[in-house]
Each structure stands twice: as structure tokens, then as C-alpha cells.
Amino acid sequence: MNLIHDVWIPVRRRSGAREKIAPWEVTDKYADDPILELAAVRPDFNGALIQFLIGLLQTTCAPQGDSDWRKWLNNPPPPVKLKEKFESVALAFNLDGDGPRFMQDLTIESEEKKTTVEVDNLLIDAPGENALMGNTDFFVKRKPNKLLCQNCAAHAVLTLQLNSPEGGRGHLTGLRGGGPVSTIVMGNNLWATSWINVLNMSSFCSLACSEKENTADKFPWMTATRAGDKSITTSQDINPAQIYWSLPKRIRLIFKQGKVQCGLCGDGCDNFIAQYYLKTYGVKYKNIAHPLTPTYLKDNDLSSVHQREAVGYKFWSGYIFDCLDKDRNPAKVISVAMNRGISRDFRLWVYGYDMKKNKPKGWYEGVMPIISIEDSQKRKSFSGYVVMLILAADTVSSSLSKAVAKALNAGVFDIVRQRFWQETEAEFYRQLAILRDDVMRGGDGLSARQAWRGYLSGKAEDIFNDMSQADMIELVNAKRVAKAFNELKKYVRYGERLKTEILGLPK
Ligand SMILES: [Zn+2]
Known part of the structure; x- marks a missing residue:
């Protein structure tokens, strides 16, 4: 054969x-x-x-x-x-x-x-x-x-x-x-x-x-x-x-x-x-970069990236942009595609095992959009804003999972996080398209960042309510749930850290 x-x-x-x-x-x-x-x-x-x-x-x-x-x-x-x-x-x-x-x-x-x-x-x-x-x-x-x-x-x-x-x-x-x-x-x-x-x-x-x-x-x-x-x-x-x-x-x-x-x-x-x-x-x-795989430098040695969580927008910017971290590079084919000026019709197919020694714990696979900006200066500011959006989602996700765990008095971190990332994914890409148009016009992405903050807060509260009520609240638990909910709100809806430090919004 x-x-x-x-x-x-x-x-x-x-x-x-x-x-x-x-x-x-x-x-x-x-x-x-x-x-x-x-x-x-x-x-x-x-x-x-x-x-x-x-x-x-x-x-x-x-x-x-x-x-x-x-x-x-x-x-x-x-x-x-x-x-x-x-x-x-x-x-x-x-x-x-x-x-x-x-x-x-x-x-x-x-x-x-x-x-x-x-x-x-x-x-x-x-x-x-x-x-x-x-x-x-x-x-x-x-x-x-x-x-x-x-x-x-x-x-x-x-x-x-x-x-x-x-x-x-x-x-x-x-x-x-x-x-x-x-x-x-x-x-x-x-x-x-x-x-x-x-x-x-x-x-x-x-x-x-x-x-x-x-x-x-x-x-x-x-x-x-x-x-x-x-x-x-x-x-x-x-x-x-x-x-x-x-x-x-x-x-x-x-x-x-x-x-x-x-x-x-x-x-x-x-x-x-x-x-x-x-x-x-x-x-x-040793020390060989593969054109289809992102790499990072560790102690001067080149290593390839491995996927340890479900493929989702959390990782999007790391797969696409080359200006975020000097020790980390997206796959060569991605940087080349960006410079070739590809249209928005292309998508990014990401996959790999989550390997534990010789056995896979799982297989992760996902398809994401590619939003390309030819102008390298504009690409740089766009990617900076994208990182803000992802970081905001990351901190809201961890506040949310902590709050749900507190309310239910149980460790449910992974389920809550997974649900949060999945349910916010479509809106993320919608905001990305708005952000891109804004940056192309010379804007600073302010409205997308504001909208994203509002969206994340609402989503976190919805998921919290849904998951804490699923537990069939007894009277003793109601107090605990209310307390956890208030703490969550204090951070995601009113907190300064999310608003000014992470999303760079005016006070
Ligand atoms: Zn066969």
C-alpha cells in the first residue's frame, strides 16, 4: 500500500x-x-x-x-x-x-x-x-x-x-x-x-x-x-x-x-x-518550532503549548496574537495568515489531547472565528482590548464559582466555570466585532468594554440564581445564599477592580 x-x-x-x-x-x-x-x-x-x-x-x-x-x-x-x-x-x-x-x-x-x-x-x-x-x-x-x-x-x-x-x-x-x-x-x-x-x-x-x-x-x-x-x-x-x-x-x-x-x-x-x-x-x-503549534520559552528552551481545558474564547487571544507576551508565540501559520491579510471568512480550528503521561484525560476540540486586522499598530491596540475582555471574564468567572460554592456549601468550581465560559462565548465574539470596527475607526473600544461589563454582571447573577435555587433551598440556607449573592454583586456590579483596573473604564 x-x-x-x-x-x-x-x-x-x-x-x-x-x-x-x-x-x-x-x-x-x-x-x-x-x-x-x-x-x-x-x-x-x-x-x-x-x-x-x-x-x-x-x-x-x-x-x-x-x-x-x-x-x-x-x-x-x-x-x-x-x-x-x-x-x-x-x-x-x-x-x-x-x-x-x-x-x-x-x-x-x-x-x-x-x-x-x-x-x-x-x-x-x-x-x-x-x-x-x-x-x-x-x-x-x-x-x-x-x-x-x-x-x-x-x-x-x-x-x-x-x-x-x-x-x-x-x-x-x-x-x-x-x-x-x-x-x-x-x-x-x-x-x-x-x-x-x-x-x-x-x-x-x-x-x-x-x-x-x-x-x-x-x-x-x-x-x-x-x-x-x-x-x-x-x-x-x-x-x-x-x-x-x-x-x-x-x-x-x-x-x-x-x-x-x-x-x-x-x-x-x-x-x-x-x-x-x-x-x-x-x-x-529538541528546540524545534512546529508551524501549527503555539510555543513558549522556558529556561531558554522552546516548548509547545498543550491544551489542559476545554477550547474556548479564554484562549483565543493567545492563539491569535503575537504581541501579548514576548516569551510566547502563536503558531507560525497564524502569524503568516494575519500578515497575508486573510478575510473574516476563515476560522481557527484548535484541538489536542489533555495528556497525563501516556494516557489522555480527554480530547479538546473547538472552532473559533479569526478576526484579522492588517495594520499592525491597530492590531496591537485591538489585542490589548481583547485581553481586557478575557481577563474580565476570567475574574467574574472565579468570583461566580466561589459565590455558588459558598451558597451551596459545596465545591462546584469546574461546572460553574465551564457553564459561564460557554454561555458568554457568543456575546464575546459579538463584542469583538464591534470592538474591531471601533478600533478601525480610531476608537478606544470604550463602548464594547462598557457593554461587556454589564453583560458579564448580568450573566453571573443569572447563573448564580439558577444554580443556587436548583439546590432546593431550606430556610437555613437562604441566608447563606443571600450573603453569597450580595458578595458577588459587590464585586461584579459595583466593584472598582473589575471596572477600572481590569477593563480600564473611567471611575
Ligand atoms: Zn479499519
């Missing part, structure tokens, strides 16, 4: 039709019935597959400049053109066979120290019955048959190498640490989403050492693995393409013949995988 030539990527078209395509068919029937989105059996597979498409385009079709990039955005190349481009790397994309295999170790079979493990372990999975976040049922309950078809095995290998969770001594995390967050600029169809995130040649080359031009500098599995117990791999050791094609885990699938049903997607297949070889110490990456 070859991941360039063969059909293995599940998608959904505008008409609702579901099918599997080869990567170069992403623009197939673009005018009549375009492919809108990926449709794999698990959300983490979709998250990995979009990175496969972006990475493939980036590696084989990087545009010279913005005008080339814009040309393909508006007039996508026909599949036959993409096929011709992708063909140049097809040798590195065999899933099976005796030679180099896609994202698999070349020499493991002939080595002494290796283990053979069940193919089940390729899947990054939820922690059994104690699904902590309540959203882990996204991860498909597997059928008793634990075999994988070739397609699912390809999805699983890709997902594992991109997210590479911890796994004990010698089992290295990925280029961005275990289960990083990814921020992807989203278009109206799969082609747009894939192409928008492709950087111009010069931006891409600046991420690593573009003079390293051997195939193995791009696709590390083309040669014996640069084992991480002996050497660390930095951006100076690799071609920028390897950032998309990393190899932190040394694994190699064991293929078997026979008619079986896949334990994950349920398809019948002739070629299946029940086990794979595993060995410690794949490539040990």
Missing part, C-alpha cells in the same frame, strides 16, 4: 457523500461537489490527517510568494497536477514492503532487542472506565476483534508519531512533546483548509536547515533511525520538511494475509495488522 497512490483518507463531500480518497484527489469535483471535511472514525485521526495533507503540500508544493499562494487558494490545481507533484516523494510513503516504510523504523526487524506488541497499543486511548473529562467517548469503543485494516493502521501510525505520548524510559515524546495542541486556519472546504496553512518557501525554510537536502533529512525513516539515546536532533540537523514527518517512536507493522473485519472501522480486508515491533529511542527532537 502506498499513501500517495492509494485511496485511504475518509472524507465527506458537500452532498453528504462519504468516500475514501488518495491525497491528490483533495480537489476532485471541486466545482460541483467539493470535499468539505475529513471523516475518520476518531477525532484524533482527523487531526492527524489534516496535518498529513498540509505537510504533503508544504513539502512538495511550497509557493514562492504570496501571489503564488493566492492563485492556488482561489483556483485549486486539478488532481492530476497534485498527483504529479506528490509523485516526487511517493517512495517514502509505502506503508508495507521490505524497504523503508512510512513513519516506521527501517532496521528494527533485524535487531535483537525489540518487543512485539498488540496493534491495539498504537491507539492513543482513553483511561478505561474512569473517563475523567466526560468527553472521552469520542474515542470509539473497540470491538473484541483487535485487528486493524491497513487504512486504520496508517491513520494510527500517523496519529501516534505526531502526538507521541510518554511511555516510560526510552519511549520518547514527539517533536512537540506528548499530545500538543494544534491551531489550524480553517477554510470552507478541505482544499482551502489544507492550502491556507502552507507557508511560503522562505518562511518554511527558516524553520530548520534547508541545506540538508537528502531524502532522509526530510523523511527520517529512509535510513537507520538517528537513535535518541546517542544524539539529540535540533533544527540544525533536519530539513524543515521533517517537522511534519517526525519519527519519535521506533515501530514497524507486522502484516498478515487473510480475510478479516477491521476492529476499528469494521471494513472487511485481506491484509491486516495484529501486532507490531517496538523499540525504545526513536529520534529525540
